[in-house]
Every structure is written in C-alpha cells, then in structure tokens.
Amino acid sequence: MIEIPSADRRHLLITGATGLLGSYLVRDLLLDGQPVALVVRGSRRESPAQRVDAQLIHWENELGKRLPRPRVFDGDMTRPLCGLGADDLSWIGEHCCSVLHNAASLNFRGADRAAEPWLSNVSGVRNVLDLVQATDIEHFHHVSTAYVCGLRSGRIAENDLECGQKYGNDYERSKVEAEQLVRAASGPRTVTVYRPSIIVGDSHSGYTSTYHGLFAALRLGHTLLTRVAIGSTSGPALLGLLGIDLTACKNFVPVDWVSAVIAHAVQTPSARGQTLHLTHPEPLSMATLGALIQEAVERFSQAAAADDPDLCDEQWFAENLRTQLDVYRTYFRNDPFFDRSNLEAVAGHIPCPVLDHPTLLRMARFAIEQDFGRLAKPSTLAAKTMSVQVS
Ligand SMILES: NC(=O)c1ccc[n+]([C@@H]2O[C@H](COP(=O)([O-])OP(=O)(O)OC[C@H]3O[C@@H](n4cnc5c(N)ncnc54)[C@H](OP(=O)(O)O)[C@@H]3O)[C@@H](O)[C@H]2O)c1
Secondary structure, three states, X not given: OOOOOOHHHOEEEEEOOOOHHHHHHHHHHHHOOOOEEEXXXXXXXXXXXXXXXXXXXXXXXXXXXXXXOOEEEEOOOOOHHHHOOHHHHHHHHHHEEEEEEOOOOOOOOOOOXXXXXXXXXXXXXXXXXXXXXXXXXXXXXXXOOHHHHOOOOOXXXXXXXXXOOOOOOHHHHHHHHHHHHHHHOOOOOEEEEEEEOEEEOOOOOOOOOOOOOHHHHHHHHHHHHOOOEOOOOOHHHHHHHOOOOOOOEEOEEEHHHHHHHHHHHHOOHHHOOOXXXXXXXXXXXXXXXXXXXXXXXXXXXXXXXXXXXXXXXXHHHHHHHHHHHHHHHHHOOOOOEEOOHHHHHHHOOOOOOOOOHHHHHHHHHHHHHOHHHOOOOHHHOXXXXXXXXXX
C-alpha cells in the first residue's frame, strides 16, 4: 500500500545539497515533483540561497527547463539543532516528514575528535537526530558508505556493520559511528541506509564538482606530469610507487546512478528500513585504472617542457609521493564482495551504467580540463559539460 503523507508534510529535508551527490539528488527529486527543503551553510562569498541557486542554474542550463526553488535554511550540522531557529523548526515540523541526511566530511584523516571528520560525521549526525526529534520527522534516510566494512574481505552483507573489523582511515570509523547513532535513534519511525562505493563523475557527461577517490589519484598523475620531464612516470608506475597492488579491484559508481537509486528509494515506502549497497556489479582493476590515468594525462594534461625552469627533479617526485603515500595505499586496497540483494529488490530496474574505457576517459578529461575544480564554479560549467566528448 502506498502511504501518502498529509498534503502539508510532503517535503523532504535534505542536507549536503551543495556537494556532488547532493546536487544530483536535488535535481532528480525536483524533476520527480518531490518538494524538498535544504539545510545548507553559507560559503565565504555566497549565502546558502545563492549557493543553491548557482547549482539550480547549472542544472537548468543543462536540462533546458526551469526548476522550482526549494526552501533553503541556513544551517551547519556542527551546531546544536544545526543552528536552526524556532521559526525554521516550526516550518520543518509543519512541512517535512522525512529527512535525507547526505552531508558529511570526506576528510580521511583526523585523530582529534573535536575536528573533521568527526565533527560533521558524528557530532553532526547527533545534531541532525536532535533536529529530527524536535520536528517530529518520521523517516530518516542516511547516506553512509560501503566502506563501513573497513578492511574486511570476502562477502559483505548489506546488514553487516560492526563486525570487529579494522579500518583504513578515520573517515570510515566516523561513518560507522554515524550509522550506529542513526540506527539506535529513538526519534524516527524508519531508518533507511544507503551505502555507495567510490562515487565518480556523471556517466554521460563526465561532470563532477568534487575530486575525491579516483580523481585524487588522477590529480597526482596530472600534477607530476606537468612538473617532471615526459617519460619520467606513467600511470601503472605511479600506482606501483604508491605501493598499490595492480591486481586489486576497486568499486566505482557514477554519481548519476547513485542519485537515481536514492531518489527512487526515498519515494518508495516499501524500501524504508532497509540498507542498500550502492555498488557496481563489475569492479575495476587497479591495472585498468593505472592505464587510464596514464592515457588521460598523456592526452589531456600539458606536459612540462624539457627547458621549463620550474621543472622538478626526482627528489621532488619522491617527496611528493611520500606525503600522499599512506592515504592512498589504504584507500586503493582490494575491495571485498559487496552483496547487493536489497539493492536488487528495491532498484534492480535501475541498472548501474557500465564504466567502460570511453566513459572513464570522459570523466578524467572533464577533471583535467576543469583543473580539478580550480577553473570555474558549477553555474558556469553547463555549456562546457555538454561539450566534453571523448572520441
Ligand atoms: N564521494 C564518494 O566517493 C562517496 C562514497 C561513498 C559515500 N559517500 C557519502 O556520500 C555523501 C555525499 O558525498 P559527496 O561525495 O557528495 O561529498 P561532497 O561533494 O564533499 O559534499 C559534502 C556535502 O556535505 C556538506 N557538509 C559537510 N559538512 C557540513 C556541515 N558541517 N554542515 C553542513 N553541511 C556540511 C557540504 O557542504 P559545503 O558545500 O558547505 O562544504 C557538502 O554539501 C556523504 O555522506 C559521503 O560520506 C561519498
């Protein structure tokens, strides 16, 4: 039976709308006609509403149609009740019966629990749960990560969480604690958990707005190629130097698919209460990725000229690698097998796009052409996004 929320409580409250996944979620849900309200913090230059507007303009340019403007609340998860005032809470209580908590810090390292990633991912979740309690929100949708499995190997069931595993970094631990808090919460009537693997760009356009995971390795290859003489390095050699096993496989998922699945699940009452692995059925080998990085930087990066006065030597190369080494060595370990039974039952009709060579190359080209986010803001990228084609 489909439950229809009362007419005045149909809004879905979303956090993390300014991030990569969040911007797709807002787009997809608005296109579905789902009313949304957003909790967004201001940046140094823009108010929360301006940040959201810039993203919606980006989508409008790409889609060629106008999107409704959601209600935007100025909120920071690190503050009690996310820093929202009495009027905000009363509006949310009146209009929202579900929250999609997607915001998180993706800082991998941080021993200090008063700093990131703990601040947003653990204290932040407590504050969002208090907000949920204060506004009587019934359904909690939580974006976690497949890597709450830490360093486990073998088959990982979607309902597994704390199994005495070791972790690759503080981010993974913080996301486990976040899930534990959400699952133990007494406020919401249902808790649904989404666990994507490594999110990469758009499977059609190559677009991305953040450059974690795969893009961090690509950026390293790109930076090295633009600072050392051509032929000094190659993708597989780079991964080898980082201590990465080229036979290891990693699980990547395109952001448009992750968003499509979550948007469908939040609007499907029978999906409530489940945990879904949003993972790819066909992981990629590190050898494939190494070769891709090499091809992408050779085709799209500007290699250093032999007489460039800023050319760096092997010493620079080695020092740079050392500083990056530990983070990437644990990150690019072999992935376990992520069981997808719940995902198949809920969203088997939304197949994950194949991450073939042209698709990956398109993503790499987009990242390099945008200088990994240093070139332009999302609102000005629309035309560019459409024009990125890889032969
Ligand atoms: N990227 C991946 O590979 C990956 C894989 C698995 C799971 N996930 C999960 O997917 C979700 C979205 O990730 P993403 O890749 O879209 O990350 P992202 O692009 O870095 O976006 C993170 C979002 O969280 C917001 N945020 C962080 N701290 C906040 C705070 N204290 N108060 C308010 N907002 C805050 C950010 O706001 P600002 O713009 O203001 O910073 C941004 O909107 C996260 O829960 C993440 O753990 C990501």
